[in-house]
Amino acid sequence: DVVMTQTPLSLSVAPGQPASISCKSSQSLVHGDGRTYLYWYLQKPGQSPQLLIYEVSSRFSGVPDRFSGSGSGTDFTLKISRVEAEDVGVYYCMQGTHLKTFGQGTKVEI
Amino acid sequence: EVQLVESGGGWVQPGGSLRLSCAASGSIFRNDWMTWVRQAPGKGLEWVANINGDGSEKNYMDSVKGRFTISRDNAKNSLFLEMNSLRAEDTAVYYCARDQYFGKLDAWGQGTLVTVSS
Numbered sequence: 001d002v003v004m005t006q007t008p009l010s011l012s013v014a015p016g017q018p019a020s021i022s023c024k025s026s027q028s029l030v031h032g033d034g035r036t037y038l039y040w041y042l043q044k045p046g047q048s049p050q051l052l053i054y055e056v057s058s059r060f061s062g063v064p065d066r067f068s069g070s071g072s073g074t075d076f077t078l079k080i081s082r083v084e085a086e087d088v089g090v091y092y093c094m095q096g097t098h099l100k101t102f103g104q105g106t107k108v109e110i
Numbered sequence: 111e112v113q114l115v116e117s118g119g120g121w122v123q124p125g126g127s128l129r130l131s132c133a134a135s136g137s138i139f140r141n142d143w144m145t146w147v148r149q150a151p152g153k154g155l156e157w158v159a160n161i162n163g164d165g166s167e168k169n170y171m172d173s174v175k176g177r178f179t180i181s182r183d184n185a186k187n188s189l190f191l192e193m194n195s196l197r198a199e200d201t202a203v204y205y206c207a208r209d210q211y212f213g214k215l216d217a218w219g220q221g222t223l224v225t226v227s228s
Contacts, residue, residue: 001172031212035212037212037213037214039213039214039215041155041215043155048205048218048219048220048221049147049155049205049215049218050218051214051215051216054214055214060216090154092154092155094155094157094213094215095213096211096212096213096214097212099157099169099171100145100157100160100213101157102147102154102155102156102157103154104154105154105155
């Protein structure tokens, strides 16, 4: 089974400052079709999760451009260029290449 | 826009059974992969199972294989999760989600709470 490891597990950021979350997989996430199925989800307090980033670096509809994803193979990063109050919550990476596995989550606070 | 509404959660004793439902509306359902994801109290997200558009392909996480069954009724735009031999560790909020492809979960329901306790 693929294990997804996120760091850090919690992050306190001042408004307007950048934030970065790392996600590492135990196996390469490059699928046989050449694509990499790595996603980022945000679960705001009291809400269902929502999709932020798909296939490593593509922002989902309506996601602000302060969110960006990067990486390849087994190492991936989510960056928030300038954190806003509405960005608080728990961020999860998830791989879809080998069935599905979520990371443990990273709690972001202001 | 897809809307998903789960129901069927509740309290059940260990060893018992429960059937969750997810009603979909607002967009094409019969061609979509659908997924169940759960979240134990205070814990992270855990992928449980998924099913393809016509119900011919199903996948499960190891700890629920043989106990949970995912199914769907496209005529009624509904997804189901039949849960048997429930254990305390199955206690969680269960979310249904549409899986556009390979884990792109672009629409989520509000979740339904399952509590397994004596």
